[in-house]
Amino acid sequence: MRRVVVTGMGAVCSLGLTVPTFWERLCAGASGITPITRFDATGLRNTHAGEVKPLEALLLPPGPAPEDPATRFALAAAREALADAGVVGHYPPERVGVVFSTNFGSALSWERFATHLLTGEEPGDVPAARCSLPSFADAATLVAERFQLFGPRPMLSLSCSSGAAAIGWGMDAIRLGLADAVLAGGHDALSLSALAGLSVLRTITAEQIRPFDRNRSGTIFGEGAGMLLLEEREHARARGAIIYGEVCGAAVNNNAYHITAPDKRGEGLALVLRAALADARVAPEAVDYVNAHATGTKYHDVIETVAIKEVLGARAYQIPVSSIKAGTAHAMAAAGSLEAIASLLAMRDGRVPPTLNYEEPDPECDLDCVPNVAREATVRCVASLSSGIGGNNAALILRRDEP
Amino acid sequence: MRVVVTGVGVVSAIGSGAQFGHALERGTAGIGELTTFDPGDTLSVLAAEIPQFVIEEYLESAKTYLDRASGFLLAAGALALRDAAFAVASPAPGPEGFQGEPGLSFGTAYGCLETMGTFWGGVLEKGPRLASSLLFTHSYANTPVSLAAIEFRFTGPHHCFCSGAASAGYALANAALQLQMGRAPAVLAGGGEALSPYLYAAYAAAGALSPGAGGTEGLRPFAATRNGTVLGEGAGALLLETEAAARARGAQPQALLLGHGCSALPGADGARAAMAQALAAAGQEPGTVDAVFASASGLPEGDAWEATALESLFGGRRVPVVALKAAVGETLGAGGALAAAAAVHALRTGTLPGVPGTEAPEFPLHLVGAPETAAVRQVLVNAFDAAAGCVSLLFGAA
Numbered sequence: 001m002r003r004v005v006v007t008g009m010g011a012v013c014s015l016g017l018t019v020p021t022f023w024e025r026l027c028a029g030a031s032g033i034t035p036i037t038r039f040d041a042t043g044l045r046n047t048h049a050g051e052v053k054p055l056e057a058l059l060l061p062p063g064p065a066p067e068d069p070a071t072r073f074a075l076a077a078a079r080e081a082l083a084d085a086g087v088v089g090h091y092p093p094e095r096v097g098v099v100f101s102t103n104f105g106s107a108l109s110w111e112r113f114a115t116h117l118l119t120g121e122e123p124g125d126v127p128a129a130r131c132s133l134p135s136f137a138d139a140a141t142l143v144a145e146r147f148q149l150f151g152p153r154p155m156l157s158l159s160c161s162s163g164a165a166a167i168g169w170g171m172d173a174i175r176l177g178l179a180d181a182v183l184a185g186g187h188d189a190l191s192l193s194a195l196a197g198l199s200v201l202r203t204i205t206a207e208q209i210r211p212f213d214r215n216r217s218g219t220i221f222g223e224g225a226g227m228l229l230l231e232e233r234e235h236a237r238a239r240g241a242i243i244y245g246e247v248c249g250a251a252v253n254n255n256a257y258h259i260t261a262p263d264k265r266g267e268g269l270a271l272v273l274r275a276a277l278a279d280a281r282v283a284p285e286a287v288d289y290v291n292a293h294a295t296g297t298k299y300h301d302v303i304e305t306v307a308i309k310e311v312l313g314a315r316a317y318q319i320p321v322s323s324i325k326a327g328t329a330h331a332m333a334a335a336g337s338l339e340a341i342a343s344l345l346a347m348r349d350g351r352v353p354p355t356l357n358y359e360e361p362d363p364e365c366d367l368d369c370v371p372n373v374a375r376e377a378t379v380r381c382v383a384s385l386s387s388g389i390g391g392n393n394a395a396l397i398l399r400r401d402e403p
Numbered sequence: 404m405r406v407v408v409t410g411v412g413v414v415s416a417i418g419s420g421a422q423f424g425h426a427l428e429r430g431t432a433g434i435g436e437l438t439t440f441d442p443g444d445t446l447s448v449l450a451a452e453i454p455q456f457v458i459e460e461y462l463e464s465a466k467t468y469l470d471r472a473s474g475f476l477l478a479a480g481a482l483a484l485r486d487a488a489f490a491v492a493s494p495a496p497g498p499e500g501f502q503g504e505p506g507l508s509f510g511t512a513y514g515c516l517e518t519m520g521t522f523w524g525g526v527l528e529k530g531p532r533l534a535s536s537l538l539f540t541h542s543y544a545n546t547p548v549s550l551a552a553i554e555f556r557f558t559g560p561h562h563c564f565c566s567g568a569a570s571a572g573y574a575l576a577n578a579a580l581q582l583q584m585g586r587a588p589a590v591l592a593g594g595g596e597a598l599s600p601y602l603y604a605a606y607a608a609a610g611a612l613s614p615g616a617g618g619t620e621g622l623r624p625f626a627a628t629r630n631g632t633v634l635g636e637g638a639g640a641l642l643l644e645t646e647a648a649a650r651a652r653g654a655q656p657q658a659l660l661l662g663h664g665c666s667a668l669p670g671a672d673g674a675r676a677a678m679a680q681a682l683a684a685a686g687q688e689p690g691t692v693d694a695v696f697a698s699a700s701g702l703p704e705g706d707a708w709e710a711t712a713l714e715s716l717f718g719g720r721r722v723p724v725v726a727l728k729a730a731v732g733e734t735l736g737a738g739g740a741l742a743a744a745a746a747v748h749a750l751r752t753g754t755l756p757g758v759p760g761t762e763a764p765e766f767p768l769h770l771v772g773a774p775e776t777a778a779v780r781q782v783l784v785n786a787f788d789a790a791a792g793c794v795s796l797l798f799g800a801a
Binding site for chain 2: 042043044093094098102103105110111113114115117118119129133134136137138140141146149150151152153154155156157159165169172175176178192193195196197198199200201251252253254255256258259260267271275279369372373389390391392
């Protein structure tokens with residue numbers, strides 16, 4: 001079977017507008033969570049979030065800048081990933097796919113459009129005539145046109161497992177020969193509509209995000225984009241590309257349990273991790289870092305701990321299991337792809353990013369979460385987990401590029 | 404490894420369940436004057452609606468709340484599983500269950516738009532603190548497919564594609580891909596879309612709805628008089644299984660999914676490449692194709708691209724072209740699934756469906772108007788979107 005490697009990465013999130021800044025600040029224990037400035041956050045459960053700012057500082061390719069922030073994040077991260085890979089011109093346009101994912105698409109445009117339709121009022125900042133439906137495909141179409149990438153262009157929306165799911169689909173497309181390279185990843189922007197809904201669902205903490213901590217009380221949302229340039233391994237080697245690592249396994253599933261309530265037995269998450277390991281033909285003992293989804297909600301972090309222990313057995317206690325969400329905030333569809341980038345850099349640099357705001361151990365979350373300070377460690381193989389509303393789960397297996 | 408279709412379920416403006424097949428054979432029209440909401444500030448008044456949809460007719464248990472898109476998708480899924488006589492063996496998968504769990508792969512251009520709008524209206528009116536958690540939960544694009552996982556207890560591979568009118572095409576292609584990768588023995592796949600004032604207003608504002616600037620309103624695929632599309636709603640679901648899995652449970656294949664192709668090359672090139680890839684993936688030539696279920700929706704540019712691609716692929720041969728959207732409307736995320744369901748029906752009955760409202764094409768095409776009896780062994784199904792790319796699927800007789 002054709003193998004798939006990562007040769008370029010692009011990141012936009014609250015911690016930074018490029019991969020080097022994101023990674024440096026993440027490992028330094030910085031947090032990008034600040035008061036929301038883009039819209040009036042009055043009435044939300046928490047008025048802080050992981051905002052990307054300033055928008056004007058994003059490095060975009062030539063051409064008009066898109067109005068919608070989520071589309072802008074995707075375009076900036078795509079630019080960085082493609083430049084990092086140095087891949088432009090190496091493949092016929094129809095052999096390079098664009099596989100993006102988003103939860104809310106162009107949510108800000110949609111809010112203004114809906115406001116105008118419901119109330120007849122002009123939204124103020126942007127004319128209603130320039131706004132429309134929450135288009136999910138806009139960013140992929142724009143990126144494909146700017147960079148002339150005309151391979152398969154499926155758009156996925158799988159709540160907060162979206163980012164990992166896009167990378168998994170890109171891996172499949174290359175394995176099966178639908179494309180030789182794929183630009184894959186997730187993007188989302190903060191919006192009042194999403195935060196209002198997530199507030200009333202009590203997913204958001206009124207306090208601080210503290211994954212795995214005994215006193216955790218919810219997550220903090222953020223935004224951004226994470227893009228990976230995936231390539232068929234032999235093609236990448238033939239052109240002398242720098243390889244960050246191999247995407248050797250992926251799986252996406254659903255708890256089939258409840259639309260919002262977590263399945264406390266963690267079966268869905270355990271199944272998806274087991275399926276991804278089987279897909280990668282990797283034994284649980286070979287995993288030496290788990291990049292956890294851990295959002296800091298009361299239930300999720302326990303469920304994830306249970307699932308990791310169920311699948312990795314004794315190995316779960318021997319390896320670091322950290323969550324970067326207290327640094328980046330939970331970047332929704334971008335989360336899974338930003339976390340894949342962090343996982344690949346952990347392998348490259350031998351440094352595991354920390355779980356911030358960790359103060360009091362929880363006996364129910366008893367794995368080594370790399371509290372507060374990054375740690376030097378040899379990392380050869382990473383499992384990165386994601387899950388989201390509706391019971392979606394995703395897992396990626398990433399490893400060093402070795403024959 | 405061969406992929407077989409063992410069950411089909413449809414909810415559409417021309418009929419649901421077995422009625423869909425009867426409507427195809429008779430050439431029933433699904434487009435009429437919009438009744439469920441005010442079309443607003445536009446010249447357009449037509450739509451292909453499902454005016455009296457009652458979810459309880461399809462499911463075992465009552466539901467407290469469902470967006471129409473979720474309702475359509477659950478109904479089509481339930482019909483397909485019933486048609487396939489498919490029962491999930493183990494309600495709770497065991498620790499080694501991952502290899503054997505059935506999956507879901509659905510498409511929708513906009514998901515639960517109406518619920519999203521109602522939710523946002525509540526935020527505007529009462530402020531974020533009093534937003535409705537129920538409406539929010541039911542407003543995600545993936546809500547319909549996640550509800551299907553719960554309803555049918557499908558814990559395997561789970562995908563939701565939001566690729567405009569190509570959504571169901573990607574979803575069906577992905578289902579075949581998941582089966583090929585050995586990730587599931589069966590995948591319930593297709594797509595759904597619901598009409599709403601938001602959708603209608605946005606398409607009208609974008610100038611995509613007939614009659615556009617003027618002329619007669621109607622969805623006239625490939626016609627010289629085409630002047631825009633007419634929106635529709637509905638859902639289609641196909642149960643796809645590996646041939647071995649179907650045989651093991653004694654299920655009878657209705658058709659085969661022989662190959663798929665997808666390309667986002669601009670214009671006619673993408674349409675042609677998708678069809679050519681689908682044929683190549685199946686080891687077939689254009690000469691073996693008996694009919695094409697087109698994606699044409701009455702849009703001036705999109706129909707021209709597809710016609711050009713068909714002429715280029717088939718040369719001088721005028722293969723029968725069924726433009727189903729003239730009957731069921733432009734159902735966006737459901738489009739490719741309704742066309743696939745109609746294609747399976749044609750493969751089983753040897754009748755190409757009647758499509759009312761078609762006019763003489765502007766292009767040298769054999770456009771099917773009245774139902775036609777023909778030897779139908781292989782059909783291409785197109786699900787094209789100007790922004791999200793083109794997907795083509797090759798189905799064959801069982």
